[in-house]
Amino acid sequence: xxxxxxxxxxxxxxxxxxxxxxxxxxxxxxxxxxxxxxxxxxxxxxxxxxxxxxxxxxxxxxxxxxxxxxxxxxxxxxxxxxxxxxxxxxxxxxxxxxxxxxxxxxxxxxxxxxxxxxxxxxxxxxxxxxxxxxxxxxxxxxxxxxxxxxxxxxxxxxxxxxxxxxxxxxxxxxxxxxxxxxxxxxxxxxxxxxxxxxxxxxxxxxxxxxxxxxxxxxxxxxxxxxxxxxxxxxxxxxxxxxxxxxxxxxxxxxxxxxxxxxxxxxxxxxxxxxxxxxxxx
Amino acid sequence: xxxxxxxxxxxxxxxxxxxxxxxxxxxxxxxxxxxxxxxxxxxxxxxxxxxxxxxxxxxxxxxxxxxxxxxxxxxxxxxxxxxxxxxxxxxxxxxxxxxxxxxxxxxxxxxxxxxxxxxxxxxxxxxxxxxxxxxxxxxxxxxxxxxxxxxxxxxxxxxxxxxxxxxxxxxxxxxxxxxxxxxxxxxxxxxxxxxxxxxxxxxxxxxxxxxxxxxxxxxxxxxxxxxxxxxxxxxxxxxxxxxxxxxxxxxxxxxxxxxxxxxxxxxxx
Numbered sequence: 001x002x003x004x005x006x007x008x009x010x011x012x013x014x015x016x017x018x019x020x021x022x023x024x025x026x027x028x029x030x031x032x033x034x035x036x037x038x039x040x041x042x043x044x045x046x047x048x049x050x051x052x053x054x055x056x057x058x059x060x061x062x063x064x065x066x067x068x069x070x071x072x073x074x075x076x077x078x079x080x081x082x083x084x085x086x087x088x089x090x091x092x093x094x095x096x097x098x099x100x101x102x103x104x105x106x107x108x109x110x111x112x113x114x115x116x117x118x119x120x121x122x123x124x125x126x127x128x129x130x131x132x133x134x135x136x137x138x139x140x141x142x143x144x145x146x147x148x149x150x151x152x153x154x155x156x157x158x159x160x161x162x163x164x165x166x167x168x169x170x171x172x173x174x175x176x177x178x179x180x181x182x183x184x185x186x187x188x189x190x191x192x193x194x195x196x197x198x199x200x201x202x203x204x205x206x207x208x209x210x211x212x213x214x215x216x217x218x219x220x221x222x223x224x225x226x227x228x229x230x231x232x233x234x235x236x237x238x239x240x241x242x243x244x245x246x247x248x249x250x251x252x253x254x255x256x257x258x259x260x261x262x263x264x265x266x267x268x269x270x271x272x273x274x275x276x277x278x279x280x281x
Numbered sequence: 282x283x284x285x286x287x288x289x290x291x292x293x294x295x296x297x298x299x300x301x302x303x304x305x306x307x308x309x310x311x312x313x314x315x316x317x318x319x320x321x322x323x324x325x326x327x328x329x330x331x332x333x334x335x336x337x338x339x340x341x342x343x344x345x346x347x348x349x350x351x352x353x354x355x356x357x358x359x360x361x362x363x364x365x366x367x368x369x370x371x372x373x374x375x376x377x378x379x380x381x382x383x384x385x386x387x388x389x390x391x392x393x394x395x396x397x398x399x400x401x402x403x404x405x406x407x408x409x410x411x412x413x414x415x416x417x418x419x420x421x422x423x424x425x426x427x428x429x430x431x432x433x434x435x436x437x438x439x440x441x442x443x444x445x446x447x448x449x450x451x452x453x454x455x456x457x458x459x460x461x462x463x464x465x466x467x468x469x470x471x472x473x474x475x476x477x478x479x480x481x482x483x484x485x486x487x488x489x490x491x492x493x494x495x496x497x498x499x500x501x502x503x504x505x506x507x508x509x510x511x512x513x514x515x516x517x518x519x520x521x522x523x524x525x526x527x528x529x530x531x532x533x534x535x536x537x538x539x540x541x542x543x544x545x546x547x548x549x550x
Contacts, residue, residue, distance in 0.1 A: 008454045009369075012365040012368050013373065013375075013381075014365075015361070015362045015366070016366040016384065016385050017381070019362055019425070020384050020385065020425075023418050023421070023422050024388055027396075027399040027400050027404075028391070028399050030399065030403045030406065031395075031399040084298070086294050087294060087295050090291035090294065090295050091295065094288055094292075095295075103295075103299075107302070108533060109526055109529050109530065110303065112476070112525055112528075113479075113483060113521075113522055113529065114499060114521045115483070116499055116502055117521060117522065118306060118309070119305075120515075121304075121305035121515070124312060124320055124510070125308055130319075130320075130321055134321040158301070159301075159302070162301065163302055216392070219392065220393060221392070237392065240398055241394060244401070244490070250401075257394075257395040257399070261395060264392075
């Protein structure tokens with residue numbers, strides 16, 4: 001490549017490499033290195049010790065948090081996928097393309113608007129003397145405890161992820177070949193059976209991606225478990241915050257973080273390879 | 282699943298899902314004008330008290346100023362970097378391109394708490410933790426993929442022969458960039474500026490870790506939340522909602538209007 005063309009190409013190629021290397025890769029790499037550092041007299045020192053890993057992995061509360069987080073994120077992915085599916089199905093097949101565009105337009109908005117304030121609003125709605133319980137009391141029901149429980153946390157996870165899951169599912173359902181569906185009907189396959197035998201297998205990639213994104217977001221979220229789930233028992237994200245904010249135990253928080261990233265990578269890789277696997281003939 | 286009953290049922294279900302998604306936003310808006318400290322039904326009387334209380338607090342103004350400074354800088358930086366990346370992906374093929382794209386698009390998949398910890402540790406190591414610069418740097422990492430995606434989408438609507446035609450007519454590569462590519466990407470660039478500003482304006486987790494005393498609005502909300510129920514949050518939150526909604530709507534409108542236009546008309550510009 002002539003020199004001038006090389007300069008042109010590199011002008012556009014290099015900015016992201018430099019920026020993400022300096023402020024994304026290096027910080028994450030540094031965090032991994034930090035898990036081997038020692039903390040002496042409340043100060044971190046460069047070292048190569050396994051004591052942070054040892055300390056965290058031998059603690060019962062770490063594994064409690066791990067399984068709780070994994071379980072809740074899996075449950076959130078399942079519930080979000082199931083709740084979203086009829087809505088996505090309706091958007092893909094039952095409304096006009098213009099209506100679908102508007103629906104997507106409106107679903108994108110909450111994804112970028114303060115999740116924190118929305119969680120606070122749920123706190124007020126779900127509270128013991130909140131809107132829902134007040135409404136139920138007119139019917140002579142309740143009060144039900146929803147806040148500071150798994151239910152509260154789940155409402156938060158769905159608030160965070162449902163719009164995204166509906167968007168991803170709708171896109172994949174809308175791109176299923178209509179001829180395929182009509183062929184199934186013409187061959188006498190019932191509407192209901194067509195959904196499971198034709199539509200879902202054809203839209204597999206988007207459906208799995210939706211679930212995976214829901215899992216990733218819920219797994220790392222701290223707002224829902226903290227403000228709606230009552231923070232006890234802690235999830236991994238709360239564990240990171242408590243460990244970081246309470247002093248110089250950053251290396252131990254880093255151990256939790258690295259474990260989380262490893263878990264997410266395994267889940268994402270497994271799911272994506274399942275999504276793109278060819279069905280057996 | 283068929284017939285009129287099915288159609289009505291699916292609309293009702295859609296309505297319920299949208300109600301769930303928008304309920305907290307509407308609730309926060311309504312509660313912000315409601316006199317009760319613990320809002321419930323029946324609602325109390327109409328009041329502007331919470332707005333007056335929130336916006337007579339100089340800390341709130343400081344937070345808004347910091348947030349604006351951060352969001353503005355992040356929008357410019359991440360849109361510039363995102364444009365370079367989108368153009369590279371559109372124009373060039375090279376070895377390691379999948380790795381290059383992964384590097385560009387990966388940050389939003391890392392949980393924010395982890396990004397916060399990593400940024401805190403690294404930025405304190407280089408002496409930047411607790412500064413506004415630290416927040417700008419971290420938010421640019423998070424926002425750039427969104428800018429890149431928006432601009433890349435726009436470029437995919439462009440005929441690649443257009444740039445080559447400009448060269449054949451005697452334009453240099455830089456000239457073609459200035460007179461063909463940049464004008465074509467104009468609406469997407471404005472869209473990316475709005476979207477990345479919204480991402481930064483709403484981000485609370487990483488900012489909470491690295492901002493120190495330079496609190497942004499969401500960090501301030503987070504810290505108020507750790508205390509008791511405080512309806513001021515609804516007032517501040519409503520302002521935040523309106524700001525980021527305006528930005529996201531603008532971002533979407535910019536992309537939509539242009540892509541519906543007649544492509545032949547654009548080429549004559």
